[in-house]
Amino acid sequence: MPKKILVAYTSKYGSTRKYAEWIASALNADLFAAQTVKPKILSQYDAGGIAGVKLVTQNPCKNHIVFTVGLADPNSTDYSAIINKNFTPELFAKTKFFHLRGGIDYKKLGPVHKVMMAMMKGMIQRKPESEREADDKEFLDTYNSKVNFEDKRTIDSIIAYVKGL
Numbered sequence: 001m002p003k004k005i006l007v008a009y010t011s012k013y014g015s016t017r018k019y020a021e022w023i024a025s026a027l028n029a030d031l032f033a034a035q036t037v038k039p040k041i042l043s044q045y046d047a048g049g050i051a052g053v054k055l056v057t058q059n060p061c062k063n064h065i066v067f068t069v070g071l072a073d074p075n076s077t078d079y080s081a082i083i084n085k086n087f088t089p090e091l092f093a094k095t096k097f098f099h100l101r102g103g104i105d106y107k108k109l110g111p112v113h114k115v116m117m118a119m120m121k122g123m124i125q126r127k128p129e130s131e132r133e134a135d136d137k138e139f140l141d142t143y144n145s146k147v148n149f150e151d152k153r154t155i156d157s158i159i160a161y162v163k164g165l
């Protein structure tokens with residue numbers, strides 16, 4: 001029987017939605033915005049790739065696959081703190097994580113996010129240059145502009161993993 005797969009996502013500016021659409025299309029999966037997924041529905045699925053931490057942490061399904069979309073380069077980012085904060089050790093052990101890269105267009109940010117990014121800039125600028133990571137430098141270089149790292153090929157590892165379940 002073909003696997004029943006749900007891809008649920010939340011997305012503020014569209015990057016995560018785009019990745020979710022790519023993944024759902026490649027896997028012939030059902031696609032939902034996380035706000036519209038009724039928790040009970042999850043138990044009907046063999047696999048769920050879910051961006052919307054609460055939905056996953058509170059409603060386990062058979063195979064959990066979590067993908068994150070951020071601005072930081074996944075190859076040089078340590079996600080352990082954020083994962084430990086949001087996942088119990090039990091759920092962590094049952095979950096497969098993938099990290100993808102989105103983008104940002106400062107012109108499109110809402111006022112609250114604009115302030116948050118300005119605070120982030122201030123925090124980085126207060127670090128001595130010698131202590132700044134590559135991501136910090138990139139943040140400062142791209143601050144107030146538009147960057148896009150969305151890359152469809154980066155879903156390949158997710159697709160291969162789910163097909164191998």
Ligand SMILES: Cc1cc2nc3c(=O)[nH]c(=O)nc-3n(C[C@H](O)[C@H](O)[C@H](O)COP(=O)(O)O)c2cc1C
Nearest residue numbers: 011012013014015016070071072102103104113116
């Ligand atoms: C207020 C704010 C905070 C952010 N914090 C992070 C962060 O901690 N790490 C990261 O990698 N990206 C961060 N980003 C970048 C977003 O994750 C990135 O723009 C992503 O593509 C947004 O996806 P979405 O459009 O699906 O919401 C942040 C963006 C904003 C506006």
